[in-house]
Amino acid sequence: MNDLKKEIERPEIFNAIRNSIPDARYSARKLAEAFTENIKPLRMEESEHMFVNLSQNIQELDYFLDFITQLREGMRYFDGFNLPADPISSEGAGLSLFQEMHAALESKDWIMLSDLIEYELSPLLLKQEQWLGSLYEKILEYDA
């Protein structure tokens, strides 16, 4: 741990990561719920309201993924935590899911899109939230 402490040259990064994780966890949970809730009607009908909500969710997902990219950048300071790779980045899981979602959206295959969101994306976001939780615990442990 002492070695690790040495590696942290910028305490402001450490603080920023620590302080942002609770918000990120909350966002991941809420995003998973919102996607599941908003996608439900798509199996039954196409409504403008539903598409507006969905596009808002996708935008929020974008912000969240930006945060994860930033976090991954900051993670090089935390190699010593021995945390597994985050679920979204792991083996390109997120990338391949987003490509499938994009294809479903392009071909207006709403059942496929609903399935991907309900059975893949939302659980993936919840896994990401758990991973963030583990990371946070490690950080607190370290901080102590």
Place this chain on the structure above:
Amino acid sequence: MIFEKNISELRRTDSELAETLSNWSGRSEVEVVNTKKNTLSLRVNNITLHSLYDPQKEAEDWVKYYEGEIAKAESLYVFGFGLGYHLLALCRVTDSPVCVFEPRIEVLRKAFENIDLTTILSRTRITTDCRVPAVNNCFALLHHKPSVTLNHKYFDEIQVKLKSWEAIRRGLRILVVGPIYGGSLPVARYCSSSLIKMGHSVELIDNSRFENELFYAKDISDNRERYTRMMQYLSSFISEAVTARCETFKPDLVLVLAQAPLTADCLEHLRQKKVNTAYWFVEDFRLMEYWKNIAGYYDFFFTIQKGQFFTELQRAGITNYHYLPMAACPDNHKPVRLSDEEMKYYGSDLSFVGAGYYNRRHFMRGLLDFDIKIWGSDWDLHSDLAHCVQRGGAWIDTDEIVKIFNASGININLHSSTYHKGINPCGDFINPRTFEIIACGGFQLADRRLALEGLFEEGQDIIVFEDLQDLRSKVAYYLDNPEERKRIAGRGRQRVLREHTYENRMGEMLEVIAAKGLTQPLWPEEGEDVEGLIKESGSDSELGQYLSRFSDKRRITLSEITEEISGSEGEISKPEGIFMLMNEFVR
């Protein structure tokens, strides 16, 4: 194995579709795919039809999504079959009849091959074409979304037709336009009263009020050109009145009867307003050729002849025609109790009611040795028939005609011809008298017409004659057998009441219109959306519950609500009081 079981179940209710599915061997764009739950889904043209994770749960969610509509409806129309998961789930929660529309035979084939559908096939009707069955009850439309996405044009068409049925069931606004005079004048009245009985809002433009003007134009001058011009003015006047009335009445459908003098401008105006128009050409197309000038202006052109007339219509580039034979109006054409005096006055062994056309003048001479009375105009009063012609050949009104039909032992029905000496062998329509005599409970001997086939059972509902000789021998036989006359007349009457009333015809006409789909006229909408009002006030609130009595209407105005309150009995409720007060303010 599953396929055979399903097909054998389907064969009980729809052998034609069972045959089609059994013989289907087309190229399939349908791909059966495994789901994560080890069940099956379908993909067609890159569209997934059922969840690839849990199709059964998805089906249950689908039923839940529609549960409000399912509970309220008496019949259910489902757009899309897929593999049938949603239908299996649906049939678990309702006993209402289910009709499924699915245009892709290959999808049905895959469903029948892979899913056990035996529990639902006996109560599910499957339609693969664009024909929509008549709908007479409250129904719900349930969309299997991916199927609709795949076949949106097909389902758009079905939806328009079903919506047309819904509009018809709720009652249309129909403007009936009659002629100035002639045989189609009473028909316009019968159509109008039948449509009212069927629950539609109907207005009859009764142009008989212009009869004096028409005859005045005829009599004032021998100059044909001036007469034509006067008639054009009269037609323009009547057409303007119809256009004006349409603006106020805002009809969904304008039904025009033969000889009604509407101008092309008027019909063009109605077309621009997207008003549905129908014309019932209750004429012989060989004698009345004006159909060529008018048929193309109407959305629907109904005729009392088919065969050669249809060929002629096609040749003229007209495709919107439909056969609609004449009928009887049981409110007018019915058995009546006659006094002894009336029996003596109107009764005879044989009677004939109708104008003295060329063939009738010749033919009736062969019956002069019987007790025969002839009623109607245009008979030669200087011929040997003169003593049989009643009241000097005066025109006879419907009430008296009904008495004659009731009082006569045998009613002769000989269709008119201007150039045959007896029966017109080419005659291909049935006159109204055929139905009216039978509806009155009268016994009839009618000349043979091919068109009788399918309308009546010869020898059971009606007796026909081939020529004068045949008629004479049948007259002699039936005069001696009154019980047989009574039996045939009674059976024929039941048939007419069941199948050949103006209500039947108006129903058939609306069926044709619904099959093509009603357009929504461009009249400015009045009133408020009833469903919206109920939703806004809360369906459980006092106001919401009160408004729910109008839920069979699409829109409602304040004056319609107060009219309903004024016509009801008992104490006035709170919402009723408020509506009455609001109406007072508005006034």
